[in-house]
Amino acid sequence: MSFKAKSASIVFYVSDIVRTEKFYTETFGLDLTRMEGAEPFWLSGTLEGGPDLVFFEMDGVRGNTPALVFTVDDGGIDDIVAALAEQGVTIVTPVSEAPGGWSADFLDPDGFGLGLWQSGELPRSLK
Structure with missing residues (x-):
């Protein structure tokens, strides 16, 4: 099973979410929204004509962040990850809980x- 990427987010792991919020809103004029589901909160905003930017306060290793994350719009993340593994793709993080849903890294x-x-809200498997 493959999927067609329709949207993507660039995810940043930052050391100080309040400092990050101030920098991106005041320096770049981005409209960021405080979101619930991670402590203390996470930020989300969309570049005009571009991808979403997402910021979480957590430890990140340079080279692992920012990360490009594709949104699965039709459901079946478990099926997609299983198919990637069958194709020999290295799965770094299996499907696991994430704010608002499920995520996996490869x-x-x-x-x-x-x-x-x-x-x-979408089914993890379509099988």
């Missing part, structure tokens, strides 16, 4: 980290 052929995110 590597492309050159070792770049990519991710999937799916709303919790």
Whole structure:
């Protein structure tokens, strides 16, 4: 099973979410929304004509963040991750809970980290 990426987010793991919020809103004029589901909160905003930017306060290793995360719009994240594994793709983080849904991380052929995110309102499997 494959999927067609329709949207993506760039996810940043930051050390100080309040400092990050101030920087991106005051320096870049981005409209960021405080979201619930992670402590203390997380930020989300969309660039005009571009991808979503998402910020979580958590430890991040340089090279692992920012990360490109594709949204699964039709459900079936478990099926997609299983198919990736069958194709020999390295799964770094299996499907696990994420704010608002489910996520999984994997590597492309050159070792770049990519991710999937799916709303919790959609079925994890379509089988």
